[in-house]
Structures are given as C-alpha cells and as structure tokens.
Amino acid sequence: MTCWALIPLKDPAHGKGRLAGVLSPAERRRLIGAMLDRVLRTLENIPQIDGIALVTPASGITARDILILPDPGEGLNASLATGTRTLAKRGASELLVLHADLPLLACTDVEALIALGRCTGLGIAPDRYRRGTNAIFLKTGSDFSFHFGVGSFPAHLAEAVRCGLVPSVVDRPGLAMDIDEPHDLKQLSWYDLPRSTRRAPALTPFERSHPTWLTASPESSPMRVRD
Numbered sequence: 001m002t003c004w005a006l007i008p009l010k011d012p013a014h015g016k017g018r019l020a021g022v023l024s025p026a027e028r029r030r031l032i033g034a035m036l037d038r039v040l041r042t043l044e045n046i047p048q049i050d051g052i053a054l055v056t057p058a059s060g061i062t063a064r065d066i067l068i069l070p071d072p073g074e075g076l077n078a079s080l081a082t083g084t085r086t087l088a089k090r091g092a093s094e095l096l097v098l099h100a101d102l103p104l105l106a107c108t109d110v111e112a113l114i115a116l117g118r119c120t121g122l123g124i125a126p127d128r129y130r131r132g133t134n135a136i137f138l139k140t141g142s143d144f145s146f147h148f149g150v151g152s153f154p155a156h157l158a159e160a161v162r163c164g165l166v167p168s169v170v171d172r173p174g175l176a177m178d179i180d181e182p183h184d185l186k187q188l189s190w191y192d193l194p195r196s197t198r199r200a201p202a203l204t205p206f207e208r209s210h211p212t213w214l215t216a217s218p219e220s221s222p223m224r225v226r227d
C-alpha cells in the first residue's frame, strides 16, 4: 500500500474570501499559511503516509519534501480529480484528501481516518455542522467522484452509495474544525488561548478575535507563502 496525502490550496491571494470583513489581505495570507503549516507538519509525522502533495495554482509556495501539482483552474473538484490521477500514476494506491484550513488537526485524527477508512475502503470526515467535508480517505482505483462544495457531506454519502461503498464517518474535533466564517475564527481563538486565560476579562477585542499564531513569527515555518 502506498498512501499519499493530497491537499488542495487556493491561491492565498484569493483564499478565505469570507473573512475579508474581519481580516486584511495580509492577515488572511498569514492565516492560510499558518493553517497549511499545521496540516503539513501533522502529515509529516504520520508513518502511514508515504508522500504529500499540494494541488494549487499559487506560484509562490515552496515546501520541503512536498510535491506541488498544478491546478487546471476548473475548480476544487477538478483539481482533486487531476491530482488523484497524477498520484495514482506515481504509484499511490490510497489517497487522503485533506483541506488546508484545519488549524486543530492532530496526528491521531489523521491516523483514525486512515485506520477506519481502510476498514471499509472509504473514510469521510465532515465539518462540525455535518454539511461540508474536510477530509476523505479512499482507494485510488475506486469510481468515487469528489463533490466538494455546498452540502458536500450528504453528497459524498450519496456518492458512496452509488459506488457500493459503506463509508466510515469520522467525527473528530481536529478534522471537523475548519475556518470559513468570522465566527469560526472567534471559536478558534478561544481554543487557542491557554486554559487559564480563557475566562480572563482583560483581553482586547483584537486578542479575542485573532488566534495568537496569527501574530507569531513565521520564521519557524518549513513552508512559505509569499506576501
């Protein structure tokens, strides 16, 4: 078995558009870079993963030991379908598609998705509202098509039925917590605070609404998103 992780990444100059009302373009790029870094660092520490690929139209991304695949520019599902074919040709028999906006992702989350996905041939991790899909584990030879977009979780369940697969649905906070809307960012900043300060009244509005790693030094990151 050869398992590759495939991460789609929109050009950071255009990503996280729904946060435009609360974050500047530079802050959004920083957030995108920090979340991607979290996802890459997590994947790099999982022995079951043999390779990591990013499919992206962005040109300013460099990352150690990450395969960068071009984005055909026809949307998320087309990018992932192309990436899947490319990785299958390179020998991938299993694929873990994972969004780049999962700031709480931990190794145990990914390992659970791989283990449960291997039991049935398909693992699906929904977002915390069970509307969207944040990660999918599948075999590369399967007929399964991606249906990312609004209501993708029920759409992926229906796609599983169409393919005769019984999906393992994996609900874990690290997989379920994605950042799309301003209220997601507020919830995240609460998680990010040390336990002892979560109820402290002295926080400024900025501190309350921005994760601390937004202001952390990017120098420690193995991955760079060009400003």
Ligand SMILES: Nc1nc2c(ncn2[C@@H]2O[C@H](COP(=O)(O)OP(=O)(O)OP(=O)(O)O)[C@@H](O)[C@H]2O)c(=O)[nH]1
Residues within 6 Å of the ligand: 008, 009, 010, 011, 014, 015, 016, 017, 018, 019, 055, 056, 057, 071, 074, 075, 076, 079, 098, 099, 100, 101, 179, 180
């Ligand atoms: N390669 C690629 N990745 C995409 C595309 N659209 C979305 N993504 C990625 O797919 C994941 C989920 O993206 P969304 O939450 O739908 O979009 P977003 O850019 O993060 O946020 P919004 O601009 O607010 O919709 C993230 O990792 C995105 O970077 C695309 O067209 N191509």
Ligand SMILES: O=C(O)[C@H](O)COP(=O)(O)O
Residues within 6 Å of the ligand: 076, 127, 131, 132, 133, 134, 147, 148, 149, 150, 151, 152, 153, 178, 180
């Ligand atoms: O299928 C999905 O979950 C989308 O691609 C992303 O949806 P989101 O807007 O909930 O991140």
